[in-house]
Amino acid sequence: MSSASQVRASHILIKHQGSRRKASWKDPEGRVITNTTKESAISQLKALRDDIVSGKTKFDEAASRFSDCSSAKRGGDLGPFGRGQMQRPFEEAAYALKIGEISDIVDTDSGVHIIMRTG
DSSP, rough: OOTTTTEEEEEEOOOTTTTTTTOOOBBTTTTOOOOOOOHHHHHHHHHHHHHHHHSSHHHHHHHHHSSSSSGGGGGEEEEEEETTSSSSHHHHHHSSSSOBBBBBOOOETTEEEEEOOOO
């Protein structure tokens, strides 16, 4: 990735009642998601972030187990992307991180995320 105009990131997405699409790869009917409040999604992500930062768990393992995005199958890896390809709050957070850094909670129409910049 020689182009500075792209970043590479992994994320953990927790969908909730307010998410624009209620179904996910692990909850195709969206039953669990429909019952998840935004507050409980944020609490779950904060706990995961604490476990990752403290070294209790690895980011890719947490993403594989808990993320509502199909990228969970790749440990949360979204691959490289450029400006305008992701929702603005997600993009801004990813670009603001240094490689290896993990974001605070990022809220988008898809749900709430934590992002780790990988490239």
